[in-house]
Amino acid sequence: MNMTDVAKRGLVLLGCGKMGSAMLEGWLRTGLPPTSVWVIDPNPSDWLKEQGVAIGGEIPPNPAVAIIAVKPQMMSDALPDVKSLGNGKTLVISVAAGTALGTFEAVLGPNTPIVRAMPNTPASIGRGITAIIGNAMVQDDHLDLSEALLLSVGDVVRLDTEDQMDAVTAISGSGPAYVFHLIESLAAAGMAQGLSAELSMQLAKATVAGAGDLAEQSDENPAQLRTNVTSPNGTTQAALEVLMDAKTGFPHLLRRAVAAAANRSRELANG
Numbered sequence: 294m295n296m297t298d299v300a301k302r303g304l305v306l307l308g309c310g311k312m313g314s315a316m317l318e319g320w321l322r323t324g325l326p327p328t329s330v331w332v333i334d335p336n337p338s339d340w341l342k343e344q345g346v347a348i349g350g351e352i353p354p355n356p357a358v359a360i361i362a363v364k365p366q367m368m369s370d371a372l373p374d375v376k377s378l379g380n381g382k383t384l385v386i387s388v389a390a391g392t393a394l395g396t397f398e399a400v401l402g403p404n405t406p407i408v409r410a411m412p413n414t415p416a417s418i419g420r421g422i423t424a425i426i427g428n429a430m431v432q433d434d435h436l437d438l439s440e441a442l443l444l445s446v447g448d449v450v451r452l453d454t455e456d457q458m459d460a461v462t463a464i465s466g467s468g469p470a471y472v473f474h475l476i477e478s479l480a481a482a483g484m485a486q487g488l489s490a491e492l493s494m495q496l497a498k499a500t501v502a503g504a505g506d507l508a509e510q511s512d513e514n515p516a517q518l519r520t521n522v523t524s525p526n527g528t529t530q531a532a533l534e535v536l537m538d539a540k541t542g543f544p545h546l547l548r549r550a551v552a553a554a555a556n557r558s559r560e561l562a563n564g
């Protein structure tokens with residue numbers, strides 16, 4: 294199955310809020326005909342109504358793919374709308390955080406090919422990273438198609454087992470919030486050194502964004518990039534001695550923070 298099959302047999306999108314719209318915008322931009330898309334959403338946005346896709350009508354009986362992008366707490370209300378697509382030839386892809394493959398199998402039937410995906414919020418500007426895992430019915434071509442569809446909102450990585458989702462959630466799913474807090478803290482520290490709130494925030498945002506881009510684009514790894522800007526007994530070294538402290542620095546703090554998030558993800562999964 295590939296994007297040609299999607300254009301021919303159709304794509305059903307269940308839930309078209311922030312994540313659904315970001316994905317749909319990418320698919321339409323890269324050539325999926327709007328007439329191949331059926332959207333189910335109780336309150337379609339003005340943007341959605343202008344896209345030329347079918348909204349709220351009857352869905353086709355055998356679409357290539359159905360994408361589930363409703364909030365996890367709305368899942369039990371929303372899933373029955375696509376129950377008729379279960380146990381057939383339609384690939385179901387869910388981007389709902391924390392909803393396990395087994396939950397979809399219970400409603401749609403165990404013979405449904407289902408891919409669970411975990412995107413993150415930079416997906417809204419096409420800079421997300423999404424981890425995917427399929428159930429036992431999923432073949433390589435299903436994963437290839439899932440990857441092709443999710444590439445519209447950023448990078449895609451494949452997992453080996455579903456239980457890796459808890460750690461992925463703790464790193465890339467919740468991770469943007471850690472980085473936002475780093476920006477806040479860096480800006481506050483600049484203010485403590487006498488800079489205005491505005492200047493401090495501008496410096497902090499541009500520094501985190503620029504360093505992130507450099508880390509991604511450079512052939513050197515982050516440890517080497519760090520070493521490159523650290524001259525002996527200079528200013529960066531003075532700060533890094535605080536940040537790299539074995540007991541109170543970043544490594545210790547982040548290991549605790551990530552463990553707390555992963556444990557919470559496991560707790561939520563177990564109800």
Ligand SMILES: NC(=O)c1ccc[n+]([C@@H]2O[C@H](COP(=O)([O-])OP(=O)(O)OC[C@H]3O[C@@H](n4cnc5c(N)ncnc54)[C@H](OP(=O)(O)O)[C@@H]3O)[C@@H](O)[C@H]2O)c1
Nearest residue numbers: 308309310311312334336362363364365371389390412414
């Ligand atoms: N935003 C992100 O960056 C992000 C990152 C990782 C994972 N996710 C996952 O993506 C999913 C969607 O998140 P979101 O941020 O896009 O949420 P959202 O903006 O609230 O979008 C959900 C959409 O589904 C609609 N909806 C509610 N009940 C429905 C039903 N019964 N049938 C069909 N549609 C229904 C909502 O309509 P109303 O607004 O009228 O209720 C809304 O338009 C979530 O499961 C979340 O875990 C999102």
